[in-house]
Amino acid sequence: MIKQHARLLDELAAAGRLSEVWRPHFERVPRHEFVPEVAWFGWDNRVISRADEPEAWLDAAYADGPIVTQFDDGKVLPGGAPGLSPSSSLSMPRIVARMLDAAMIVDGMRVLEIGTGSGWSAALLADRLGDANVTSIEIDATILRAAQRALRQAGHAPTTVAADGTGGYAAHAPYDRVLATCSVYRVPPAWIAQTRPGGFIVTPWRLAMPSGLLVRLEVDEDGTASGPFVCPAWFMVTRNQRRSTDQVPMTGPALDGRTSLRRGEVFESESAQFAVAVLVPNCDQWTESGDAGVTVRLDDLASGSWAAVAYGDESGTDFAVRQGGPRRLWDEVEAAYAWWQDAGRPEYIRFGLTVDGATQRLWIDEPAAVVANL
Structure with a gap:
Protein backbone atom coordinates (compact mmCIF):
# COMPACT_ATOMS: atom_id res chain seq x y z
CA MET A 1 0.00 0.00 0.00
CA ILE A 2 1.42 3.39 -0.98
CA LYS A 3 2.14 5.85 1.83
CA GLN A 4 -0.60 8.33 0.90
CA HIS A 5 -3.21 5.56 0.96
CA ALA A 6 -2.06 4.26 4.34
CA ARG A 7 -1.94 7.77 5.82
CA LEU A 8 -5.50 8.57 4.72
CA LEU A 9 -6.91 5.39 6.22
CA ASP A 10 -5.01 5.93 9.47
CA GLU A 11 -6.33 9.50 9.72
CA LEU A 12 -9.91 8.46 9.01
CA ALA A 13 -9.75 5.62 11.53
CA ALA A 14 -8.17 7.82 14.21
CA ALA A 15 -10.95 10.38 13.76
CA GLY A 16 -13.62 7.68 14.07
CA ARG A 17 -14.62 8.08 10.42
CA LEU A 18 -13.63 4.63 9.15
CA SER A 19 -15.00 1.56 10.90
CA GLU A 20 -13.10 -1.66 11.44
CA VAL A 21 -15.70 -3.42 9.32
CA TRP A 22 -15.03 -1.31 6.25
CA ARG A 23 -11.31 -0.62 6.65
CA PRO A 24 -10.16 -3.88 4.97
CA HIS A 25 -12.21 -2.99 1.90
CA PHE A 26 -10.80 0.54 1.77
CA GLU A 27 -7.37 -1.05 1.98
CA ARG A 28 -8.05 -3.43 -0.92
CA VAL A 29 -9.70 -0.82 -3.16
CA PRO A 30 -7.19 2.02 -3.73
CA ARG A 31 -8.91 5.32 -4.49
CA HIS A 32 -6.31 6.49 -7.00
CA GLU A 33 -7.32 3.68 -9.37
CA PHE A 34 -10.62 5.52 -9.87
CA VAL A 35 -9.26 9.06 -10.27
CA PRO A 36 -9.08 10.27 -13.91
CA GLU A 37 -5.74 11.29 -15.36
CA VAL A 38 -6.96 14.90 -15.28
CA ALA A 39 -9.58 16.25 -12.88
CA TRP A 40 -10.35 19.13 -10.51
CA PHE A 41 -9.47 18.88 -6.82
CA GLY A 42 -10.74 20.51 -3.66
CA TRP A 43 -13.14 23.31 -2.93
CA ASP A 44 -11.23 25.65 -5.26
CA ASN A 45 -11.40 23.15 -8.17
CA ARG A 46 -7.67 23.19 -8.87
CA VAL A 47 -6.67 21.16 -11.93
CA ILE A 48 -4.71 18.00 -11.11
CA SER A 49 -2.85 16.12 -13.86
CA ARG A 50 -1.16 12.77 -13.40
CA ALA A 51 1.16 13.39 -16.35
CA ASP A 52 2.22 16.89 -15.32
CA GLU A 53 2.35 16.55 -11.53
CA PRO A 54 2.22 12.86 -10.57
CA GLU A 55 2.97 13.38 -6.88
CA ALA A 56 0.43 16.19 -6.49
CA TRP A 57 -2.13 14.08 -8.36
CA LEU A 58 -1.50 11.16 -5.98
CA ASP A 59 -1.68 13.44 -2.94
CA ALA A 60 -5.05 14.70 -4.15
CA ALA A 61 -6.28 11.14 -4.70
CA TYR A 62 -5.67 10.41 -1.02
CA ALA A 63 -6.71 13.73 0.48
CA ASP A 64 -10.02 13.76 2.33
CA GLY A 65 -11.57 16.06 -0.22
CA PRO A 66 -13.82 15.91 -3.28
CA ILE A 67 -12.45 15.40 -6.80
CA VAL A 68 -14.66 16.72 -9.58
CA THR A 69 -14.49 14.60 -12.72
CA GLN A 70 -17.05 16.46 -14.84
CA PHE A 71 -18.56 19.94 -15.13
CA ASP A 72 -21.77 20.93 -16.88
CA ASP A 73 -22.66 17.39 -17.98
CA GLY A 74 -19.44 17.09 -19.97
CA LYS A 75 -19.57 20.41 -21.82
CA VAL A 76 -16.30 21.43 -20.14
CA LEU A 77 -13.19 19.45 -21.11
CA PRO A 78 -11.01 18.03 -18.31
CA GLY A 79 -8.00 20.18 -17.60
CA GLY A 80 -9.67 23.46 -18.48
CA ALA A 81 -11.20 26.10 -16.27
CA PRO A 82 -14.07 24.82 -14.11
CA GLY A 83 -17.54 25.16 -15.55
CA LEU A 84 -20.64 26.50 -13.88
CA SER A 85 -21.74 23.35 -12.04
CA PRO A 86 -19.99 20.09 -11.12
CA SER A 87 -21.91 17.13 -12.54
CA SER A 88 -19.82 14.13 -11.43
CA SER A 89 -17.18 13.58 -8.77
CA LEU A 90 -15.44 11.31 -6.31
CA SER A 91 -16.94 12.16 -2.93
CA MET A 92 -14.86 12.86 0.14
CA PRO A 93 -13.59 9.55 1.59
CA ARG A 94 -15.06 10.36 5.00
CA ILE A 95 -18.53 10.77 3.43
CA VAL A 96 -18.22 7.53 1.46
CA ALA A 97 -17.28 5.70 4.65
CA ARG A 98 -20.13 7.35 6.57
CA MET A 99 -22.70 6.38 3.94
CA LEU A 100 -21.55 2.77 3.88
CA ASP A 101 -21.75 2.60 7.67
CA ALA A 102 -25.17 4.24 7.68
CA ARG A 243 -34.10 23.18 -9.99
CA SER A 244 -34.06 26.12 -12.35
CA THR A 245 -31.21 28.58 -11.88
CA ASP A 246 -33.37 31.48 -13.11
CA GLN A 247 -33.79 34.37 -10.69
CA VAL A 248 -36.94 36.32 -9.90
CA PRO A 249 -36.58 39.96 -11.02
CA MET A 250 -36.87 42.38 -8.11
CA THR A 251 -39.59 44.41 -9.82
CA GLY A 252 -43.14 45.50 -9.07
CA PRO A 253 -44.57 46.70 -5.75
CA ALA A 254 -42.26 46.04 -2.82
CA LEU A 255 -42.61 46.14 0.95
CA ASP A 256 -39.75 47.78 2.85
CA GLY A 257 -38.91 46.89 6.41
CA ARG A 258 -36.19 46.09 8.92
CA THR A 259 -35.00 42.88 10.55
CA SER A 260 -32.85 42.18 13.59
CA LEU A 261 -32.26 38.57 12.53
CA ARG A 262 -28.59 38.22 11.68
CA ARG A 263 -27.40 36.24 8.69
CA GLY A 264 -25.23 33.89 10.73
CA GLU A 265 -28.10 32.98 13.07
CA VAL A 266 -29.95 31.32 10.22
CA PHE A 267 -27.64 30.59 7.33
CA GLU A 268 -24.48 29.55 9.18
CA SER A 269 -26.23 27.11 11.54
CA GLU A 270 -26.78 23.64 10.05
CA SER A 271 -29.81 22.96 12.22
CA ALA A 272 -31.41 26.41 12.04
CA GLN A 273 -31.06 26.57 8.27
CA PHE A 274 -32.54 23.09 7.92
CA ALA A 275 -35.59 24.00 9.99
CA VAL A 276 -36.07 27.24 8.06
CA ALA A 277 -35.69 25.40 4.74
CA VAL A 278 -38.44 22.96 5.78
CA LEU A 279 -40.87 25.67 6.87
CA VAL A 280 -40.16 28.03 3.95
CA PRO A 281 -40.64 25.60 1.04
CA ASN A 282 -39.66 26.15 -2.59
CA CYS A 283 -37.43 29.05 -1.62
CA ASP A 284 -33.95 29.36 -3.10
CA GLN A 285 -31.40 31.34 -1.12
CA TRP A 286 -27.96 32.69 -1.92
CA THR A 287 -25.58 35.42 -0.81
CA GLU A 288 -24.29 38.27 -2.95
CA SER A 289 -21.23 40.37 -2.15
CA GLY A 290 -20.46 43.75 -3.69
CA ASP A 291 -19.39 47.31 -2.95
CA ALA A 292 -22.39 47.72 -0.64
CA GLY A 293 -21.43 44.62 1.32
CA VAL A 294 -23.36 41.38 1.81
CA THR A 295 -26.94 40.84 0.62
CA VAL A 296 -29.01 37.71 1.20
CA ARG A 297 -31.44 36.92 -1.63
CA LEU A 298 -34.52 34.69 -1.51
CA ASP A 299 -36.54 33.58 -4.55
CA ASP A 300 -39.66 31.55 -5.25
CA LEU A 301 -39.75 31.20 -9.02
CA ALA A 302 -43.19 29.57 -9.07
CA SER A 303 -44.96 32.49 -7.41
CA GLY A 304 -42.61 35.26 -8.53
CA SER A 305 -41.86 36.20 -4.91
CA TRP A 306 -38.53 37.59 -3.79
CA ALA A 307 -36.78 39.16 -0.82
CA ALA A 308 -33.46 40.87 -0.27
CA VAL A 309 -31.80 41.64 3.07
CA ALA A 310 -28.98 44.20 2.95
CA TYR A 311 -26.50 43.20 5.64
CA GLY A 312 -23.72 45.54 4.50
CA ASP A 313 -20.66 44.87 6.62
CA GLU A 314 -22.91 43.08 9.14
CA SER A 315 -21.91 45.41 11.97
CA GLY A 316 -25.37 46.83 12.63
CA THR A 317 -28.17 45.68 14.91
CA ASP A 318 -30.93 45.78 12.32
CA PHE A 319 -30.93 45.56 8.55
CA ALA A 320 -33.00 46.71 5.58
CA VAL A 321 -35.42 44.23 4.00
CA ARG A 322 -37.28 44.48 0.67
CA GLN A 323 -39.90 41.94 -0.35
CA GLY A 324 -42.05 41.52 -3.44
CA GLY A 325 -44.59 39.10 -4.85
CA PRO A 326 -47.49 37.25 -3.23
CA ARG A 327 -45.31 35.55 -0.60
CA ARG A 328 -43.48 37.55 2.04
CA LEU A 329 -40.45 35.30 2.05
CA TRP A 330 -38.47 37.07 4.75
CA ASP A 331 -41.49 37.13 7.06
CA GLU A 332 -41.71 33.37 6.53
CA VAL A 333 -38.01 33.00 7.41
CA GLU A 334 -38.47 34.96 10.64
CA ALA A 335 -41.53 32.89 11.60
CA ALA A 336 -39.68 29.64 10.86
CA TYR A 337 -36.66 30.74 12.91
CA ALA A 338 -38.95 31.67 15.80
CA TRP A 339 -40.55 28.20 15.62
CA TRP A 340 -37.11 26.61 15.77
CA GLN A 341 -36.16 28.68 18.82
CA ASP A 342 -39.47 27.94 20.58
CA ALA A 343 -38.98 24.23 19.89
CA GLY A 344 -35.70 24.32 21.84
CA ARG A 345 -33.36 24.83 18.86
CA PRO A 346 -33.51 21.14 17.82
CA GLU A 347 -30.56 19.74 15.92
CA TYR A 348 -31.15 18.15 12.53
CA ILE A 349 -30.58 14.64 13.94
CA ARG A 350 -33.92 14.92 15.78
CA PHE A 351 -35.75 15.16 12.46
CA GLY A 352 -36.80 12.39 10.13
CA LEU A 353 -38.65 11.78 6.90
CA THR A 354 -41.57 9.56 5.91
Whole structure:
Protein backbone atom coordinates (compact mmCIF):
# COMPACT_ATOMS: atom_id res chain seq x y z
CA MET A 1 0.00 0.00 0.00
CA ILE A 2 1.42 3.39 -0.98
CA LYS A 3 2.14 5.85 1.83
CA GLN A 4 -0.60 8.33 0.90
CA HIS A 5 -3.21 5.56 0.96
CA ALA A 6 -2.06 4.26 4.34
CA ARG A 7 -1.94 7.77 5.82
CA LEU A 8 -5.50 8.57 4.72
CA LEU A 9 -6.91 5.39 6.22
CA ASP A 10 -5.01 5.93 9.47
CA GLU A 11 -6.33 9.50 9.72
CA LEU A 12 -9.91 8.46 9.01
CA ALA A 13 -9.75 5.62 11.53
CA ALA A 14 -8.17 7.82 14.21
CA ALA A 15 -10.95 10.38 13.76
CA GLY A 16 -13.62 7.68 14.07
CA ARG A 17 -14.62 8.08 10.42
CA LEU A 18 -13.63 4.63 9.15
CA SER A 19 -15.00 1.56 10.90
CA GLU A 20 -13.10 -1.66 11.44
CA VAL A 21 -15.70 -3.42 9.32
CA TRP A 22 -15.03 -1.31 6.25
CA ARG A 23 -11.31 -0.62 6.65
CA PRO A 24 -10.16 -3.88 4.97
CA HIS A 25 -12.21 -2.99 1.90
CA PHE A 26 -10.80 0.54 1.77
CA GLU A 27 -7.37 -1.05 1.98
CA ARG A 28 -8.05 -3.43 -0.92
CA VAL A 29 -9.70 -0.82 -3.16
CA PRO A 30 -7.19 2.02 -3.73
CA ARG A 31 -8.91 5.32 -4.49
CA HIS A 32 -6.31 6.49 -7.00
CA GLU A 33 -7.32 3.68 -9.37
CA PHE A 34 -10.62 5.52 -9.87
CA VAL A 35 -9.26 9.06 -10.27
CA PRO A 36 -9.08 10.27 -13.91
CA GLU A 37 -5.74 11.29 -15.36
CA VAL A 38 -6.96 14.90 -15.28
CA ALA A 39 -9.58 16.25 -12.88
CA TRP A 40 -10.35 19.13 -10.51
CA PHE A 41 -9.47 18.88 -6.82
CA GLY A 42 -10.74 20.51 -3.66
CA TRP A 43 -13.14 23.31 -2.93
CA ASP A 44 -11.23 25.65 -5.26
CA ASN A 45 -11.40 23.15 -8.17
CA ARG A 46 -7.67 23.19 -8.87
CA VAL A 47 -6.67 21.16 -11.93
CA ILE A 48 -4.71 18.00 -11.11
CA SER A 49 -2.85 16.12 -13.86
CA ARG A 50 -1.16 12.77 -13.40
CA ALA A 51 1.16 13.39 -16.35
CA ASP A 52 2.22 16.89 -15.32
CA GLU A 53 2.35 16.55 -11.53
CA PRO A 54 2.22 12.86 -10.57
CA GLU A 55 2.97 13.38 -6.88
CA ALA A 56 0.43 16.19 -6.49
CA TRP A 57 -2.13 14.08 -8.36
CA LEU A 58 -1.50 11.16 -5.98
CA ASP A 59 -1.68 13.44 -2.94
CA ALA A 60 -5.05 14.70 -4.15
CA ALA A 61 -6.28 11.14 -4.70
CA TYR A 62 -5.67 10.41 -1.02
CA ALA A 63 -6.71 13.73 0.48
CA ASP A 64 -10.02 13.76 2.33
CA GLY A 65 -11.57 16.06 -0.22
CA PRO A 66 -13.82 15.91 -3.28
CA ILE A 67 -12.45 15.40 -6.80
CA VAL A 68 -14.66 16.72 -9.58
CA THR A 69 -14.49 14.60 -12.72
CA GLN A 70 -17.05 16.46 -14.84
CA PHE A 71 -18.56 19.94 -15.13
CA ASP A 72 -21.77 20.93 -16.88
CA ASP A 73 -22.66 17.39 -17.98
CA GLY A 74 -19.44 17.09 -19.97
CA LYS A 75 -19.57 20.41 -21.82
CA VAL A 76 -16.30 21.43 -20.14
CA LEU A 77 -13.19 19.45 -21.11
CA PRO A 78 -11.01 18.03 -18.31
CA GLY A 79 -8.00 20.18 -17.60
CA GLY A 80 -9.67 23.46 -18.48
CA ALA A 81 -11.20 26.10 -16.27
CA PRO A 82 -14.07 24.82 -14.11
CA GLY A 83 -17.54 25.16 -15.55
CA LEU A 84 -20.64 26.50 -13.88
CA SER A 85 -21.74 23.35 -12.04
CA PRO A 86 -19.99 20.09 -11.12
CA SER A 87 -21.91 17.13 -12.54
CA SER A 88 -19.82 14.13 -11.43
CA SER A 89 -17.18 13.58 -8.77
CA LEU A 90 -15.44 11.31 -6.31
CA SER A 91 -16.94 12.16 -2.93
CA MET A 92 -14.86 12.86 0.14
CA PRO A 93 -13.59 9.55 1.59
CA ARG A 94 -15.06 10.36 5.00
CA ILE A 95 -18.53 10.77 3.43
CA VAL A 96 -18.22 7.53 1.46
CA ALA A 97 -17.28 5.70 4.65
CA ARG A 98 -20.13 7.35 6.57
CA MET A 99 -22.70 6.38 3.94
CA LEU A 100 -21.55 2.77 3.88
CA ASP A 101 -21.75 2.60 7.67
CA ALA A 102 -25.17 4.24 7.68
CA ALA A 103 -26.47 1.55 5.32
CA MET A 104 -25.78 -1.14 7.94
CA ILE A 105 -24.75 -3.63 5.27
CA VAL A 106 -24.06 -7.26 6.17
CA ASP A 107 -22.56 -10.00 4.05
CA GLY A 108 -24.81 -11.55 1.44
CA MET A 109 -26.99 -8.49 0.87
CA ARG A 110 -28.05 -7.30 -2.57
CA VAL A 111 -27.38 -3.59 -3.14
CA LEU A 112 -28.48 -1.10 -5.78
CA GLU A 113 -26.23 1.93 -6.14
CA ILE A 114 -27.67 5.04 -7.78
CA GLY A 115 -24.87 6.97 -9.49
CA THR A 116 -21.82 4.90 -10.45
CA GLY A 117 -19.65 7.98 -10.92
CA SER A 118 -16.00 7.01 -10.80
CA GLY A 119 -16.81 3.43 -9.76
CA TRP A 120 -14.98 3.64 -6.43
CA SER A 121 -18.05 3.10 -4.23
CA ALA A 122 -19.25 0.28 -6.47
CA ALA A 123 -15.84 -1.37 -6.10
CA LEU A 124 -15.97 -1.05 -2.31
CA LEU A 125 -19.41 -2.64 -2.29
CA ALA A 126 -18.30 -5.41 -4.65
CA ASP A 127 -15.25 -6.11 -2.52
CA ARG A 128 -17.53 -6.55 0.50
CA LEU A 129 -20.50 -8.34 -1.08
CA GLY A 130 -19.20 -9.87 -4.32
CA ASP A 131 -19.87 -8.70 -7.86
CA ALA A 132 -23.12 -10.65 -8.19
CA ASN A 133 -24.75 -8.75 -5.32
CA VAL A 134 -24.02 -5.23 -6.57
CA THR A 135 -25.88 -3.31 -9.29
CA SER A 136 -24.87 0.26 -10.11
CA ILE A 137 -26.68 2.73 -12.37
CA GLU A 138 -25.19 5.78 -14.09
CA ILE A 139 -27.12 8.23 -16.28
CA ASP A 140 -24.05 9.55 -18.14
CA ALA A 141 -22.69 7.02 -20.68
CA THR A 142 -19.24 8.65 -20.84
CA ILE A 143 -18.87 8.59 -17.07
CA LEU A 144 -20.08 4.98 -16.99
CA ARG A 145 -17.56 3.80 -19.59
CA ALA A 146 -14.70 5.29 -17.58
CA ALA A 147 -16.03 3.63 -14.42
CA GLN A 148 -16.34 0.27 -16.16
CA ARG A 149 -12.70 0.48 -17.29
CA ALA A 150 -11.56 1.36 -13.78
CA LEU A 151 -13.61 -1.45 -12.25
CA ARG A 152 -12.18 -4.01 -14.68
CA GLN A 153 -8.64 -2.88 -14.05
CA ALA A 154 -9.26 -3.14 -10.30
CA GLY A 155 -10.58 -6.69 -10.71
CA HIS A 156 -14.28 -6.02 -10.05
CA ALA A 157 -17.28 -6.69 -12.27
CA PRO A 158 -20.54 -5.61 -10.63
CA THR A 159 -23.54 -5.12 -12.90
CA THR A 160 -23.38 -1.60 -14.33
CA VAL A 161 -26.29 -0.06 -16.19
CA ALA A 162 -26.62 3.09 -18.29
CA ALA A 163 -29.98 4.52 -17.20
CA ASP A 164 -31.72 7.20 -15.18
CA GLY A 165 -31.25 5.99 -11.64
CA THR A 166 -34.49 7.50 -10.37
CA GLY A 167 -36.24 4.54 -12.03
CA GLY A 168 -34.07 2.05 -10.18
CA TYR A 169 -33.34 -1.28 -11.88
CA ALA A 170 -36.25 -3.68 -11.57
CA ALA A 171 -34.47 -6.59 -13.25
CA HIS A 172 -32.42 -7.34 -10.11
CA ALA A 173 -35.00 -6.30 -7.51
CA PRO A 174 -35.76 -6.70 -4.69
CA TYR A 175 -32.73 -5.15 -3.00
CA ASP A 176 -31.73 -5.20 0.64
CA ARG A 177 -30.22 -1.74 0.32
CA VAL A 178 -30.47 1.18 -2.10
CA LEU A 179 -27.61 3.68 -1.84
CA ALA A 180 -27.63 6.95 -3.77
CA THR A 181 -24.53 9.01 -4.50
CA CYS A 182 -26.65 11.90 -5.78
CA SER A 183 -29.03 14.14 -3.89
CA VAL A 184 -32.80 14.16 -4.32
CA TYR A 185 -35.54 16.60 -3.40
CA ARG A 186 -38.08 13.79 -3.58
CA VAL A 187 -37.35 10.10 -2.96
CA PRO A 188 -38.31 8.25 -6.17
CA PRO A 189 -41.15 5.72 -5.71
CA ALA A 190 -39.17 3.11 -7.67
CA TRP A 191 -36.52 2.98 -4.97
CA ILE A 192 -39.12 2.07 -2.38
CA ALA A 193 -40.88 -0.41 -4.65
CA GLN A 194 -37.60 -2.20 -5.41
CA THR A 195 -36.45 -2.45 -1.78
CA ARG A 196 -37.65 -5.43 0.22
CA PRO A 197 -39.67 -4.73 3.40
CA GLY A 198 -37.21 -4.17 6.21
CA GLY A 199 -34.56 -2.96 3.78
CA PHE A 200 -33.04 0.51 3.81
CA ILE A 201 -32.67 3.39 1.38
CA VAL A 202 -29.71 5.65 2.16
CA THR A 203 -29.66 8.86 0.16
CA PRO A 204 -28.58 12.48 0.36
CA TRP A 205 -31.75 14.59 0.57
CA ARG A 206 -32.23 18.29 0.32
CA LEU A 207 -34.62 21.20 0.07
CA ALA A 208 -34.67 24.25 -2.17
CA MET A 209 -32.90 26.39 0.43
CA PRO A 210 -29.37 24.97 0.83
CA SER A 211 -29.55 22.13 3.36
CA GLY A 212 -28.09 18.75 2.47
CA LEU A 213 -28.53 15.80 4.84
CA LEU A 214 -28.13 12.04 4.60
CA VAL A 215 -31.34 10.13 5.41
CA ARG A 216 -31.80 6.42 6.13
CA LEU A 217 -35.31 5.18 5.33
CA GLU A 218 -36.61 1.77 6.33
CA VAL A 219 -39.13 0.34 3.88
CA ASP A 220 -42.35 -1.01 5.39
CA GLU A 221 -44.64 -3.71 4.03
CA ASP A 222 -47.29 -1.06 3.33
CA GLY A 223 -45.03 0.62 0.75
CA THR A 224 -43.99 3.56 2.88
CA ALA A 225 -40.44 4.38 3.95
CA SER A 226 -39.41 6.27 7.06
CA GLY A 227 -36.28 7.09 9.00
CA PRO A 228 -33.96 9.66 10.56
CA PHE A 229 -31.43 12.10 9.18
CA VAL A 230 -27.90 10.89 9.85
CA CYS A 231 -25.37 13.59 8.99
CA PRO A 232 -24.75 16.55 6.66
CA ALA A 233 -24.21 15.40 3.08
CA TRP A 234 -23.84 17.79 0.16
CA PHE A 235 -24.17 15.97 -3.16
CA MET A 236 -25.02 16.96 -6.71
CA VAL A 237 -28.75 16.76 -7.40
CA THR A 238 -29.89 13.95 -9.70
CA ARG A 239 -30.31 15.35 -13.17
CA ASN A 240 -34.06 15.03 -13.55
CA GLN A 241 -34.71 16.82 -10.23
CA ARG A 242 -32.50 19.84 -10.77
CA ARG A 243 -34.10 23.18 -9.99
CA SER A 244 -34.06 26.12 -12.35
CA THR A 245 -31.21 28.58 -11.88
CA ASP A 246 -33.37 31.48 -13.11
CA GLN A 247 -33.79 34.37 -10.69
CA VAL A 248 -36.94 36.32 -9.90
CA PRO A 249 -36.58 39.96 -11.02
CA MET A 250 -36.87 42.38 -8.11
CA THR A 251 -39.59 44.41 -9.82
CA GLY A 252 -43.14 45.50 -9.07
CA PRO A 253 -44.57 46.70 -5.75
CA ALA A 254 -42.26 46.04 -2.82
CA LEU A 255 -42.61 46.14 0.95
CA ASP A 256 -39.75 47.78 2.85
CA GLY A 257 -38.91 46.89 6.41
CA ARG A 258 -36.19 46.09 8.92
CA THR A 259 -35.00 42.88 10.55
CA SER A 260 -32.85 42.18 13.59
CA LEU A 261 -32.26 38.57 12.53
CA ARG A 262 -28.59 38.22 11.68
CA ARG A 263 -27.40 36.24 8.69
CA GLY A 264 -25.23 33.89 10.73
CA GLU A 265 -28.10 32.98 13.07
CA VAL A 266 -29.95 31.32 10.22
CA PHE A 267 -27.64 30.59 7.33
CA GLU A 268 -24.48 29.55 9.18
CA SER A 269 -26.23 27.11 11.54
CA GLU A 270 -26.78 23.64 10.05
CA SER A 271 -29.81 22.96 12.22
CA ALA A 272 -31.41 26.41 12.04
CA GLN A 273 -31.06 26.57 8.27
CA PHE A 274 -32.54 23.09 7.92
CA ALA A 275 -35.59 24.00 9.99
CA VAL A 276 -36.07 27.24 8.06
CA ALA A 277 -35.69 25.40 4.74
CA VAL A 278 -38.44 22.96 5.78
CA LEU A 279 -40.87 25.67 6.87
CA VAL A 280 -40.16 28.03 3.95
CA PRO A 281 -40.64 25.60 1.04
CA ASN A 282 -39.66 26.15 -2.59
CA CYS A 283 -37.43 29.05 -1.62
CA ASP A 284 -33.95 29.36 -3.10
CA GLN A 285 -31.40 31.34 -1.12
CA TRP A 286 -27.96 32.69 -1.92
CA THR A 287 -25.58 35.42 -0.81
CA GLU A 288 -24.29 38.27 -2.95
CA SER A 289 -21.23 40.37 -2.15
CA GLY A 290 -20.46 43.75 -3.69
CA ASP A 291 -19.39 47.31 -2.95
CA ALA A 292 -22.39 47.72 -0.64
CA GLY A 293 -21.43 44.62 1.32
CA VAL A 294 -23.36 41.38 1.81
CA THR A 295 -26.94 40.84 0.62
CA VAL A 296 -29.01 37.71 1.20
CA ARG A 297 -31.44 36.92 -1.63
CA LEU A 298 -34.52 34.69 -1.51
CA ASP A 299 -36.54 33.58 -4.55
CA ASP A 300 -39.66 31.55 -5.25
CA LEU A 301 -39.75 31.20 -9.02
CA ALA A 302 -43.19 29.57 -9.07
CA SER A 303 -44.96 32.49 -7.41
CA GLY A 304 -42.61 35.26 -8.53
CA SER A 305 -41.86 36.20 -4.91
CA TRP A 306 -38.53 37.59 -3.79
CA ALA A 307 -36.78 39.16 -0.82
CA ALA A 308 -33.46 40.87 -0.27
CA VAL A 309 -31.80 41.64 3.07
CA ALA A 310 -28.98 44.20 2.95
CA TYR A 311 -26.50 43.20 5.64
CA GLY A 312 -23.72 45.54 4.50
CA ASP A 313 -20.66 44.87 6.62
CA GLU A 314 -22.91 43.08 9.14
CA SER A 315 -21.91 45.41 11.97
CA GLY A 316 -25.37 46.83 12.63
CA THR A 317 -28.17 45.68 14.91
CA ASP A 318 -30.93 45.78 12.32
CA PHE A 319 -30.93 45.56 8.55
CA ALA A 320 -33.00 46.71 5.58
CA VAL A 321 -35.42 44.23 4.00
CA ARG A 322 -37.28 44.48 0.67
CA GLN A 323 -39.90 41.94 -0.35
CA GLY A 324 -42.05 41.52 -3.44
CA GLY A 325 -44.59 39.10 -4.85
CA PRO A 326 -47.49 37.25 -3.23
CA ARG A 327 -45.31 35.55 -0.60
CA ARG A 328 -43.48 37.55 2.04
CA LEU A 329 -40.45 35.30 2.05
CA TRP A 330 -38.47 37.07 4.75
CA ASP A 331 -41.49 37.13 7.06
CA GLU A 332 -41.71 33.37 6.53
CA VAL A 333 -38.01 33.00 7.41
CA GLU A 334 -38.47 34.96 10.64
CA ALA A 335 -41.53 32.89 11.60
CA ALA A 336 -39.68 29.64 10.86
CA TYR A 337 -36.66 30.74 12.91
CA ALA A 338 -38.95 31.67 15.80
CA TRP A 339 -40.55 28.20 15.62
CA TRP A 340 -37.11 26.61 15.77
CA GLN A 341 -36.16 28.68 18.82
CA ASP A 342 -39.47 27.94 20.58
CA ALA A 343 -38.98 24.23 19.89
CA GLY A 344 -35.70 24.32 21.84
CA ARG A 345 -33.36 24.83 18.86
CA PRO A 346 -33.51 21.14 17.82
CA GLU A 347 -30.56 19.74 15.92
CA TYR A 348 -31.15 18.15 12.53
CA ILE A 349 -30.58 14.64 13.94
CA ARG A 350 -33.92 14.92 15.78
CA PHE A 351 -35.75 15.16 12.46
CA GLY A 352 -36.80 12.39 10.13
CA LEU A 353 -38.65 11.78 6.90
CA THR A 354 -41.57 9.56 5.91
CA VAL A 355 -42.28 8.94 2.23
CA ASP A 356 -45.81 7.79 1.43
CA GLY A 357 -46.58 7.76 -2.28
CA ALA A 358 -46.24 11.31 -3.58
CA THR A 359 -46.20 12.74 -0.04
CA GLN A 360 -43.11 13.43 2.06
CA ARG A 361 -43.67 14.19 5.74
CA LEU A 362 -40.97 15.83 7.83
CA TRP A 363 -41.20 14.93 11.53
CA ILE A 364 -39.38 15.58 14.76
CA ASP A 365 -38.46 12.83 17.25
CA GLU A 366 -41.12 10.39 15.99
CA PRO A 367 -43.07 9.89 12.76
CA ALA A 368 -46.34 10.95 14.38
CA ALA A 369 -44.97 14.41 15.23
CA VAL A 370 -45.25 15.89 11.74
CA VAL A 371 -43.65 19.30 11.21
CA ALA A 372 -44.44 19.77 7.52
CA ASN A 373 -45.90 18.01 4.52
CA LEU A 374 -43.57 18.47 1.57
